[in-house]
Amino acid sequence: MQLLENNLTRSATLKQRREKLAQLLEHPVILWSGAALSRNFPANRYPFRASSHFLYFAGLPLEKAAIRLYQGKLELFVDESSPESALWYGQMPTRDEIAAYIGADAAYPFSELSVVTAEAATIAVGDIKTYQQQCQLLQRQVAPANAPTGIDLELVKAIIRLRLTHDTEALNELKKAASVSVKAHQAGMQATPHSKTEAEVRGAIESVILAHNMQCAYGSIVTVHGEVLHNEQYDYRLESGDLLLADVGAETETGWASDITRTWPVTGKFSSTQRDIYDLVLAAHDACIEKIRPGVEYQDIHLLAAYVMASGLVDLGILKGNPADLVEMDAHALFFPHGIGHLLGLDVHDMEDLGDLAGYETGRSRSQRFGLGYLRLNRPLKAGMLVTIEPGFYQVPAILNHPQFRAKYEQVVNWSRLAKFADVRGIRIEDDVLVTESGTEVLTASLPNKADEIENLMA
Amino acid sequence: MQLLENNLTRSATLKQRREKLAQLLEHPVILWSGAALSRNFPANRYPFRASSHFLYFAGLPLEKAAIRLYQGKLELFVDESSPESALWYGQMPTRDEIAAYIGADAAYPFSELSVVTAEAATIAVGDIKTYQQQCQLLQRQVAPANAPTGIDLELVKAIIRLRLTHDTEALNELKKAASVSVKAHQAGMQATPHSKTEAEVRGAIESVILAHNMQCAYGSIVTVHGEVLHNEQYDYRLESGDLLLADVGAETETGWASDITRTWPVTGKFSSTQRDIYDLVLAAHDACIEKIRPGVEYQDIHLLAAYVMASGLVDLGILKGNPADLVEMDAHALFFPHGIGHLLGLDVHDMEDLGDLAGYETGRSRSQRFGLGYLRLNRPLKAGMLVTIEPGFYQVPAILNHPQFRAKYEQVVNWSRLAKFADVRGIRIEDDVLVTESGTEVLTASLPNKADEIENLMA
Numbered sequence: 001m002q003l004l005e006n007n008l009t010r011s012a013t014l015k016q017r018r019e020k021l022a023q024l025l026e027h028p029v030i031l032w033s034g035a036a037l038s039r040n041f042p043a044n045r046y047p048f049r050a051s052s053h054f055l056y057f058a059g060l061p062l063e064k065a066a067i068r069l070y071q072g073k074l075e076l077f078v079d080e081s082s083p084e085s086a087l088w089y090g091q092m093p094t095r096d097e098i099a100a101y102i103g104a105d106a107a108y109p110f111s112e113l114s115v116v117t118a119e120a121a122t123i124a125v126g127d128i129k130t131y132q133q134q135c136q137l138l139q140r141q142v143a144p145a146n147a148p149t150g151i152d153l154e155l156v157k158a159i160i161r162l163r164l165t166h167d168t169e170a171l172n173e174l175k176k177a178a179s180v181s182v183k184a185h186q187a188g189m190q191a192t193p194h195s196k197t198e199a200e201v202r203g204a205i206e207s208v209i210l211a212h213n214m215q216c217a218y219g220s221i222v223t224v225h226g227e228v229l230h231n232e233q234y235d236y237r238l239e240s241g242d243l244l245l246a247d248v249g250a251e252t253e254t255g256w257a258s259d260i261t262r263t264w265p266v267t268g269k270f271s272s273t274q275r276d277i278y279d280l281v282l283a284a285h286d287a288c289i290e291k292i293r294p295g296v297e298y299q300d301i302h303l304l305a306a307y308v309m310a311s312g313l314v315d316l317g318i319l320k321g322n323p324a325d326l327v328e329m330d331a332h333a334l335f336f337p338h339g340i341g342h343l344l345g346l347d348v349h350d351m352e353d354l355g356d357l358a359g360y361e362t363g364r365s366r367s368q369r370f371g372l373g374y375l376r377l378n379r380p381l382k383a384g385m386l387v388t389i390e391p392g393f394y395q396v397p398a399i400l401n402h403p404q405f406r407a408k409y410e411q412v413v414n415w416s417r418l419a420k421f422a423d424v425r426g427i428r429i430e431d432d433v434l435v436t437e438s439g440t441e442v443l444t445a446s447l448p449n450k451a452d453e454i455e456n457l458m459a
Numbered sequence: 460m461q462l463l464e465n466n467l468t469r470s471a472t473l474k475q476r477r478e479k480l481a482q483l484l485e486h487p488v489i490l491w492s493g494a495a496l497s498r499n500f501p502a503n504r505y506p507f508r509a510s511s512h513f514l515y516f517a518g519l520p521l522e523k524a525a526i527r528l529y530q531g532k533l534e535l536f537v538d539e540s541s542p543e544s545a546l547w548y549g550q551m552p553t554r555d556e557i558a559a560y561i562g563a564d565a566a567y568p569f570s571e572l573s574v575v576t577a578e579a580a581t582i583a584v585g586d587i588k589t590y591q592q593q594c595q596l597l598q599r600q601v602a603p604a605n606a607p608t609g610i611d612l613e614l615v616k617a618i619i620r621l622r623l624t625h626d627t628e629a630l631n632e633l634k635k636a637a638s639v640s641v642k643a644h645q646a647g648m649q650a651t652p653h654s655k656t657e658a659e660v661r662g663a664i665e666s667v668i669l670a671h672n673m674q675c676a677y678g679s680i681v682t683v684h685g686e687v688l689h690n691e692q693y694d695y696r697l698e699s700g701d702l703l704l705a706d707v708g709a710e711t712e713t714g715w716a717s718d719i720t721r722t723w724p725v726t727g728k729f730s731s732t733q734r735d736i737y738d739l740v741l742a743a744h745d746a747c748i749e750k751i752r753p754g755v756e757y758q759d760i761h762l763l764a765a766y767v768m769a770s771g772l773v774d775l776g777i778l779k780g781n782p783a784d785l786v787e788m789d790a791h792a793l794f795f796p797h798g799i800g801h802l803l804g805l806d807v808h809d810m811e812d813l814g815d816l817a818g819y820e821t822g823r824s825r826s827q828r829f830g831l832g833y834l835r836l837n838r839p840l841k842a843g844m845l846v847t848i849e850p851g852f853y854q855v856p857a858i859l860n861h862p863q864f865r866a867k868y869e870q871v872v873n874w875s876r877l878a879k880f881a882d883v884r885g886i887r888i889e890d891d892v893l894v895t896e897s898g899t900e901v902l903t904a905s906l907p908n909k910a911d912e913i914e915n916l917m918a
Contacts, residue, residue, distance in 0.1 A: 040585070041811040041812040044678075044808070051499070052499050090684065090690060091856070126499070126501070128588065199670050199671065199672035202669050203665075203666035203667065203668075204670070206665070210661050211662030213693050219506065231548070235672065255499075347500055349502070352503075398550070
């Protein structure tokens with residue numbers, strides 16, 4: 001790890017964050033960073049990703065470290081790297097250098113953590129070894145992160161309150177991630193006409209993220225089968241007439257994520273059926289962003305997307321009936337079966353380790369409705385929140401051929417008309433939208449999303 | 460997962476492997492594939508890597524699966540994907556399709572594994588959750604993979620005997636990995652003169668691996684500070700006069716690895732000091748490969764490299780004395796502190812999960828000598844073994860400034876002469892060398908390694 005010059009803004013921000021936490025919680029807090037996980041043998045490790053809660057307050061992806069936050073102070077617990085490790089890993093910053101960089105009030109060897117664990121709240125981390133250490137050092141069974149109890153629940157609520165809206169430093173990082181992701185998608189569009197496979201386009205996109213010394217925030221989706229919603233394979237050849245869906249986002253060194261989806265024609269030209277549906281998805285996307293401002297319910301944004309989609313599908317002759325009634329019966333979800341988006345921050349689905357505690361306002365829970373149950377965010381929007389807006393249209397065989405759906409929606413779908421749109425298997429358009437006092441700022445706005453613009457970029 | 464047409468060669472090879480295992484071991488064997496590990500929240504997963512021992516006999520990276528091998532038969536235990544998962548992950552092959560593809564003799568839901576665990580030998584996998592399941596289903600404490608006991612040790616010995624030499628199907632995969640890695644390094648060389656940072660070159664190299672729908676077999680090293688031996692950061696800018704060291708290898712979909720290092724000048728032209736040392740490292744590399752044939756001790760190959768390095772450093776005026784004596788006192792290890800190479804196969808350090816059980820002939824253990832202790836392989840070579848040959852020269856501050864080394868080697872190093880080679884911080888040249896009946900076949904031979912060839916490629 002190279003520490004760049006001490007960044008006063010950064011350490012001041014970290015101080016602000018822990019002071020805010022202290023206002024919300026009287027208990028001491030200990031957050032663990034976690035440990036790298038091994039791939040096929042111990043020394044062959046996946047790239048280390050520190051816990052997001054740790055990163056939020058510590059600001060650096062330190063491995064096998066913990067911070068204790070109490071009354072606005074931060075104590076760092078981490079071991080110095082051994083002299084032998086300098087041979088293999090080079091000279092690392094000392095504990096004191098790290099402490100100075102992040103503005104810690106004190107720093108100790110990791111072993112000293114055990115003497116200050118009394119009455120501390122924590123959040124369970126994902127890797128089991130570190131989790132076992134949490135339980136051992138706190139001398140209690142720490143509940144899973146998505147079901148905290150007692151002081152841990154209080155801590156989770158306080159952290160959610162902080163992380164739900166982003167400070168300036170966070171926004172700077174989120175904008176960096178967005179900017180690199182935009183360049184990555186542009187590279188993907190431009191590489192597509194010369195590429196023969198999904199894998200080649202993925203290589204072109206991710207190489208831009210790597211070249212900026214960032215990582216992918218999640219497993220990229222780069223596929224001509226966009227109807228497979230979580231398709232993380234890149235086996236298919238690109239065929240003329242295919243649409244390619246790319247859902248790829250960069251993550252900065254300190255863990256802040258971006259999340260962008262674009263869909264473009266393999267040849268660089270949309271067919272007329274593809275363009276009809278593409279323009280409809282974009283209309284839903286634009287209508288949602290237009291509507292976003294503080295106080296608006298995110299679920300209403302989702303329902304607006306559903307309405308625009310239903311309405312447009314009626315206009316295209318694919319659905320039959322009154323758009324509002326169609327949404328009421330979840331007919332839109334035949335083609336748009338997921339939520340309109342989610343929180344974005346240190347995690348691509350921000351704070352999803354906490355289950356729905358962050359995504360759902362206290363007292364709310366997931367709907368049983370087919371058209372609402374997959375919504376990851378159900379809160380009134382506030383200035384400083386960053387959300388994705390990602391409507392889509394998919395022809396998912398598992399849905400469209402499902403006897404139960406087939407029966408329920410037999411009368412409202414014009415199946416023979418739908419058959420004319422066979423070259424539209426999956427379209428999604430996703431941008432990262434910051435809620436501002438006056439409305440929105442789209443962090444990913446510099447990436448074209450109009451069909452004409454995309455065709456021009458690919459020409 | 461797309462299953463390509465049933466490959467008869469593949470299933471015949473898998474059958475051969477388990478029949479050979481049955482000849483070596485009477486006990487039934489159960490091998491687990493493992494589960495994907497999560498990154499910052501449960502649904503955000505690292506790319507799944509199945510256990511190499513599982514892959515060797517099952518041939519496909521199935522998740523949460525197990526195979527039972529007994530008397531040459533293979534029973535597969537894996538759950539079908541749920542109908543709901545088709546919505547998100549698409550239509551997956553059925554259990555029977557997978558079983559047919561890999562030539563399984565029978566296939567069952569995973570839960571049925573519990574009734575056939577009696578007296579089965581196994582090898583502990585890396586991910587703790589699966590490991591806990593192994594202990595639970597076998598109703599015993601399974602020892603770590605690097606310290607097996609009883610029937611598990613018998614199994615480990617049998618598997619080592621099989622995996623130490625490669626069959627035709629394995630070699631086909633290893634050659635595919637090598638071929639893509641060669642292209643990746645070529646792309647890196649060609650991208651370097653137009654790149655400003657290590658990260659950009661890394662992006663150019665890894666994009667080729669991704670474009671071939673492969674993964675990196677290990678965390679890439681792409682750095683102008685090659686003297687940091689395990690440097691997995693890409694922070695530095697490329698400066699005129701720097702050498703860039705790239706240690707990057709691809710891994711095929713079924714897990715077979717490649718491992719290549721090249722070192723090239725950022726400007727495309729070696730300085731005269733860089734070329735002197737480069738040519739010496741290449742001479743050591745070539746001498747080792749020249750010497751390899753069945754029956755030769757790998758440690759002698761290592762000592763040959765040490766001798767060539769010591770001899771050349773004497774010729775260059777950096778070391779003083781008789782080369783054989785210098786090697787005897789480990790003076791070469793001041794500049795070449797690691798082993799000459801290791802086994803290569805399904806793991807980049809093949810079977811390193813087993814500690815030194817695979818790398819070291821029974822009865823042998825690591826030397827305490829500075830110049831030998833880091834050797835990962837100490838066996839007589841056999842036809843069909845694949846090893847790396849990777850001599851290097853490094854100026855590691857933690858070694859060269861170490862008071863103990865400084866005192867011990869004060870008289871044999873010409874420090875002022877060494878200072879003239881300050882622009883050579885780290886050089887390594889690594890190829891993948893198959894031991895054949897008649898000598899060797901270098902799987903990575905198509906990638907230039909002569910200084911002139913590299914300059915030409917970069918021109």
